[in-house]
Amino acid sequence: MVAMIANLRLLLAPALFIAAAACAVSPAMADQSVASHVIVDKSERRLDLMQGETVLASFSIALGAQPEGHKQREGDERTPEGRYVLDWRNPDSANHLALHVSYPNAEDVWRAAAAGEDPGGMIMIHGQKNYLGWLAYLTQLFDWTDGCIAVTNADMDIIWNSVPVGTPIEIRP
Template structure:
């Protein structure tokens, strides 16, 4: 049992070292650019690239690394599938008291998602957010792998910037 604990500790140290080398995941510890001000018009999430791009006046102004649901391949079909939905959405709510260092809700499920799920006799799921890291990590590390239940996770510093610049109504396009 002690060997298992030791192996877990070593794995965490190695992952921590990998995260420290990734400047996109730790902008709080290694700021590399000035913060954005003003509102943006669009967020594009490319699931396969694990990338979130922020657009203003049609121009990409910032790119961030992301983590997705624990089973990210394909479109979200039902509650509990671990997939991040694909399509066009809007930010429809803001949660300053999130368990994941702020969160911006997207308007999933859409009416067609609800209809499909109703026809299949299951729940489409919901509560899909762009959010920061678990509050218990308090900005110390950013989880570098797909771990959410279907949300889009970013570093806490990235989430703080998105919180400032992405108003309710911002278009969010989630691509495969």
């Protein structure tokens, strides 16, 4: 019996060490409010929270239903490309939390006006439609938004807590 307990201790010690290590938070994410900027790579369907050149966290995303190319006008279902700012928050969105992207900028407005179009707006980073978060395993397989950047609700909770108003965002093709 004593030998069995000793063997059990030998087996449990490494398991406890591994479990403790798995629960550890990386130093970069210890303070989730430290994201200096956000990078979205549309072709990779990825959103990165950055601190300088360090990636703090990466998330899979879904985009507008017509994801290729820069947003040109209202209703084109494209996600804009370029440099913007996350300029306000909506905790009461029709989706689970929402961070507003400052699209359109002056260049976007000029381009749309030159084409006789409305540039559109209300581009957000958001979670799933309210009460439908449980479908994320399915919805995130498709580009389903009208031009917004969608993540799972759990990912949106992390982004919401890591990205203050005024954080720059770069949306790459």
